[in-house]
Amino acid sequence: MSEPGGIADLLPQLENVILRLCAEIGAGKTICPTEAAKAMALETGGGELAWRDWLVKVRRSAIDLAHAGRLVIYRKGKPVDPDDFRGVYRLGLPRSE
Helix, strand or coil: CCCCCCHHHHHHHHHHHHHHHHHHHCCCCCECHHHHHHHHHHHCCCCCCCHHHHHHHHHHHHHHHHHCCCCEEEECCEECCCCCCCCCCEEECCCCC
16 A cells, blocks of 8 residues: 555646646647656656656556557657557647547
8 A cells, every 4th residue: 555645646746747848738749658747746846866767657557548548659740549558658638620
């Protein structure tokens, strides 16, 4: 069981950061996962390299948000299956086409 004030308590905040950054960049554009990790590290008062600790959590949150239909994970400009992607990826809001 996680203790209060732990990383698990910050996951909703991380999801909000990811969605906010995607909304700020606008429809049809994407962000790099490191942008979300750096923003989260800044919001939580982490040190200069604290964003690295957030990268895995950004990926996990992106997968959860993609399953909920709130986010799309892109690879080489195309949407990918959130359960089956590797390598460099980007995050964006669902495109209304």
